[in-house]
Amino acid sequence: MNLEAARELLPDYALGLLEPDEAAAVERLLASEPGLRAELQQYLQAAEALAFAYEPVELPPGAAERIAAGVRDRIAAASTPAPEPIPLRPRSAIAPWRAIALASAAASLVLAVGLAAAVMAWLDARSESDRLRDELAARPLQLPISGDGAAGAIYVAPDFSSGLLVLRGLPPAPQGHHYQLWSEGPYGARSAADFEGSQGPLVVQLPELPREMTRMFVTLEPDGAAGDRPQGPELLSTPR
Structure with a gap:
């Protein structure tokens, strides 16, 4: 052409x-x-x-x-x-x-x-x-939690009906003690779960959580404590 x-x-x-x-x-x-x-x-x-x-x-x-x-x-x-x-x-x-x-x-x-x-x-x-x-609506909420040499995340279902606590670096609780996870909000502090630590990764199943909670934290509690309020030192927390 x-x-x-x-x-x-x-x-x-x-x-x-x-x-x-x-x-x-x-x-x-x-x-x-x-x-x-x-x-x-x-x-x-x-x-x-x-x-x-x-x-x-x-x-x-x-x-x-x-x-x-x-x-x-x-x-x-x-x-x-x-x-x-x-x-x-x-x-x-x-x-x-x-x-x-x-x-x-x-x-x-x-x-x-x-x-x-x-x-x-x-x-x-x-x-x-x-x-x-x-x-996004189906994804769980992810709350980072850390302190005292341990770190991880709390995964909360979109409807707050359940959750998971995933931690690394939290050693087993001292004898006569256990760890307690709390939610905090206008209602004060409310127990979510108690558990022992672990040398490796730790996964704790959580029950229904309050929608109005503003943070979650972990304390070291003496065995036999009533569990209605924190008595021991705070070790880990989500951002305030």
Whole structure:
């Protein structure tokens, strides 16, 4: 394909109406001809501007090709012989008008496809947002807890119906003592669980917890303590 033939096909290329082999031939020349690329940019801008000037309509499959073919037929039919022979104008001189005619004819399809893609993208984004919201709502609350050389986290169910205490570095309680986990809030301090320490990772199942609690903490309590209020030293705590 020579440069003049490629220039003639630029309008169809800008609208995506070329066959794959024709498009590939045009692209090879576009890669080596800056002037051709500049002309193509003008056609692309004209097609985009015209596309957004139309109301969206739904066209059946193949409508773009039929519209383009009809435009070509009308352009051919409108060409009548002049009374006297005159020099033919170069193809490049009429190419912009042909490009605008094709762009105008196919603009409805371009906008419809663009809007359909935008709607699908929005629906996908909304679905993803809903999925993330549901996922976050189902995730447990995570409260870091640390102190006295130990650290871990308290995982609380979204509805506060249960929880888990996961700790590392808390040694077994001294003889005659145990550890007590408390929740704290407007109600004061309330026992959540008692447990022994461990040389390794420690996991403690927790019961339903108060929704109004503001923090949780661990104390070292003497065995036999009533468990209605903390008596021993505080060793670990979540952020206040």
